[in-house]
Amino acid sequence: MPTLSEENYLKAIFHLGYGHSDGVSTNAIAYKMDTKASSATDMVKKLAEKQLVNYKKYQGAKLTEQGRQAAVAVIRKHRLWETFLVEKLNFSWDEVHQVAEQLEHVESEKLIDELDAYLDFPKFDPHGHPIPDKNGHIHKTEKLKLSQAPIPNTYICVGVNDSSAEFLQYLDKIGIALGTPIKVLSKEVFDESLTISIGGGQVHISKLVASNLYVNFNH
Amino acid sequence: MPTLSEENYLKAIFHLGYGHSDGVSTNAIAYKMDTKASSATDMVKKLAEKQLVNYKKYQGAKLTEQGRQAAVAVIRKHRLWETFLVEKLNFSWDEVHQVAEQLEHVESEKLIDELDAYLDFPKFDPHGHPIPDKNGHIHKTEKLKLSQAPIPNTYICVGVNDSSAEFLQYLDKIGIALGTPIKVLSKEVFDESLTISIGGGQVHISKLVASNLYVNFNH
DNA sequence: ATTTATTTTTAGGGTTGACTAAATAATTCT
């Protein structure tokens, strides 16, 4: 079994490599893990020895199938715990990440299976992220970044890209939660900021904010 | 904050020193922690530096008030998690210890407070052990070891001293759970084994078993 | 095509928490 630290690296490599076919650079890993490039190199070597990643010097790391399974298992635990915290323990969506970051490393297959059942097999976590199933399969859903959505149109917020407390609290403040209808009124050509309407009120959001919001068509 | 390893040592010292007024020997700590005496000495020194224990060479370790608070906080978390696993996730009392051993180290005050509330502020864990409150106070209850209980008489099982899976599964097998009435019929003078009656059936248990069972008068 | 800048790796350490083996203190036995 991977150590706690290895699990965190695997998760980082998974997220950084998602969608891309080339290796994840040690620099990118180090940045995401809030550590130094030399530490990332060391860890990547260790993961390679354990057959969890493929690694060639100067070419970055790519998860093996075994590594992907391990990464997805941790992500599954992370998202189930986040769901538990919000659904059962009155946590808000901006409070769960830090705690789930610890809970995700608890080792017990029964624990996670029972938790899954207790939560009634949720498909998405409190940030709209899909919860991988027991076999490591991640259900793909249609969604697009609000920054790339055609306007004018009305969408439904289905997820966030950034799960930081700062961003989520900002969304709380302007009245956006999962399921909130967002009517996009106009886009400023200069900075691609958007004027949107939420529950009657009108709000102006930056491109950065819009690019961290996932929406779906309101069909 | 204590590290994970320090927390485990603090807990061990708390349990070993419970009731006794002299220091806990490094040997005893090592045995309980399943490690070597030299490792225990190292750790005790570190805990002493952090003011969590008082330690003088060759005189064992005693928790300071600060150390006791830290130990009890971990025990509180351990027992709340065990309760959660049994009450909500269909774990049996012989399956919870190992998992709680990991969960007890998750750091989040809100988590443990909410868990406490979610479980409706339980007073005892699945093994009949008292759950310390938020202030570190442990509610004392009357109880005695079945091996020391006057006979003949009828008692109620209120707890176990040994929480190992082997012992708990043995109790399952002979039909003893928390709350089970136990009628003690006779004690063998030779080995102090007991003949008891549980729900109609008659069972013979060793002194060792009886000394690991806590009972209360059936009043 | 060089030179310059950036990225990545290597070399050398530090810390935590283990271990073995050896030394020393405390205890028990005769």
Added chain:
DNA sequence: AGAATTATTTAGTCAACCCTAAAAATAAAT
């Protein structure tokens, strides 16, 4: 008391994971 046994500490290593500084490789700029 003196000797033998046991308990405890010290000394010296080790592995995991991190660090800084320097070297080497790659990428970018002139």
